[in-house]
Amino acid sequence: MELISSSQEDTKKIGRAIGKLLTAGDVVCLYGDLGSGKTCLAQGIIKGLDVAEDKYLRSPTFTLINQYKGRMPACHLDLYRLDNINEIEDIGIEEHIHGDEVVIIEWAERMERLLPEKRIDIHISSININTRKIVILCPDNRFEPLSLKNLGI
Numbered sequence: 802m803e804l805i806s807s808s809q810e811d812t813k814k815i816g817r818a819i820g821k822l823l824t825a826g827d828v829v830c831l832y833g834d835l836g837s838g839k840t841c842l843a844q845g846i847i848k849g850l851d852v853a854e855d856k857y858l859r860s861p862t863f864t865l866i867n868q869y870k871g872r873m874p875a876c877h878l879d880l881y882r883l884d885n886i887n888e889i890e891d892i893g894i895e896e897h898i899h900g901d902e903v904v905i906i907e908w909a910e911r912m913e914r915l916l917p918e919k920r921i922d923i924h925i926s927s928i929n930i931n932t933r934k935i936v937i938l939c940p941d942n943r944f945e946p947l948s949l950k951n952l953g954i
């Protein structure tokens with residue numbers, strides 16, 4: 802399915818709605834150019850997982866992994882600065898991915914061979930300075946009810 806966001810706030814709203822529909826063990830892969838809005842969407846998703854306000858992620862571009870306690874345990878990986886896949890194998894990425902945590906991964910293509918087959922892929926692309934296309938690919942239909950109208954956008 803596909804959603805159009807017209808602002809950073811809309812992207813956060815969309816992320817929050819996605820987060821509300823996640824369940825334990827979900828792996829959410831975010832793809833898109835630098836500045837497309839992956840971190841912004843991830844912030845919304847984390848909010849939708851009911852992570853306490855003071856535990857929201859900021860810009861984790863310099864940190865490989867951040868962990869959160871929300872409705873269920875969650876972690877957020879940003880692989881932008883990943884030089885070698887060993888770096889994430891060393892932090893035990895397989896256990897995160899195959900456990901009960903919700904795992905959100907920016908630049909997921911950088912660990913393609915470690916990604917589970919059953920996952921949620923989200924592609925974000927810039928249409929213009931404030932407009933983003935958000936395409937959600939999910940093996941089940943849970944996101945189908947999401948529409949801009951339902952989100953109050």
Ligand SMILES: Nc1ncnc2c1ncn2[C@@H]1O[C@H](COP(=O)(O)OP(=O)(O)O)[C@@H](O)[C@H]1O
Binds near residue numbers: 808812838840932
């Ligand atoms: N509709 C939108 N959705 C998300 N970000 C937007 C949007 N319009 C403009 N922006 C801007 O684009 C940038 C997205 O940054 P960020 O989320 O860090 O991207 P990424 O993590 O993909 O590199 C921010 O500066 C944000 O203000």
Ligand SMILES: [Mg+2]
Binds near residue numbers: 840862879
């Ligand atoms: Mg980012």
